[in-house]
Amino acid sequence: MDISFSSSLPSVPGALVVSVAEGGVLTPLTARFDRESDGAISRAVSLVKFSGKSGKLMELVAPREIEATRIVLAGIGKPSKFDSHVAEELGASIVKLLLTSGESAVSLMIDLPPAKAKERSGSKPPLSSAELVARIALGAVAHTGGVFPII
Numbered sequence: 329m330d331i332s333f334s335s336s337l338p339s340v341p342g343a344l345v346v347s348v349a350e351g352g353v354l355t356p357l358t359a360r361f362d363r364e365s366d367g368a369i370s371r372a373v374s375l376v377k378f379s380g381k382s383g384k385l386m387e388l389v390a391p392r393e394i395e396a397t398r399i400v401l402a403g404i405g406k407p408s409k410f411d412s413h414v415a416e417e418l419g420a421s422i423v424k425l426l427l428t429s430g431e432s433a434v435s436l437m438i439d440l441p442p443a444k445a446k447e448r449s450g451s452k453p454p455l456s457s458a459e460l461v462a463r464i465a466l467g468a469v470a471h472t473g474g475v476f477p478i479i
Contacts, residue, residue: 342433344396345422347404348373348380349441357439361399365391369399381405382414385425396435400425407440407454412463415455419467438464 346358352373354362362369368391372378378386382405390396402418404410418438426434440454455463 341395341397342435343398343400343426343429343431344390344394345400345402345434345436345438347438347440348378348401349404350380350382350406352378352380353441355404355439355441357437358401361394361437365393368393369401373401379403382409383417383421385421387425397431398429402438404438404440410440410455412455412459415460415463416467416470419464420470421467422464423468436464 344361346361346369347355348358349355354370354373358369369388372386372388373380376386378384378401380401380403382403384403386401388399388401390399400422402422404418405414422434422436438460440460
């Protein structure tokens with residue numbers, strides 16, 4: 329299974345992993361895919377009451393507007409509590425779900441919603457994009473013992 333991290337649309341069909349914050353809040357990238365799919369993601373989140381709690385995952389068949397075989401909604405919890413440890417656990421959870429799925433490619437488009445000033449006071453600084461990618465990849469590789477390539 330090839331895993332890629334991107335801020336642009338996936339170039340190959342496969343699973344698409346996007347993030348949802350606690351309370352079912354769509355992150356900016358997830359909201360973009362929701363608009364492109366005519367609200368399919370937000371309807372699914374609402375219908376099954378997907379909480380977006382840290383570590384929770386939900387699979388959807390990708391609507392035809394999205395070039396993917398499936399969409400995996402990854403709960404990131406409260407953005408103010410999202411740290412390197414949570415990112416690593418997220419990577420491991422995603423791989424655990426998809427490793428036996430038959431997918432040959434996975435695109436992770438994980439982002440965090442903009443934090444409000446009051447949420448940041450007294451909390452750790454947010455992860456940079458590079459650290460977010462590195463920590464998710466570390467969790468994914470650690471879970472599998474490094475048996476698949478990350479591109």
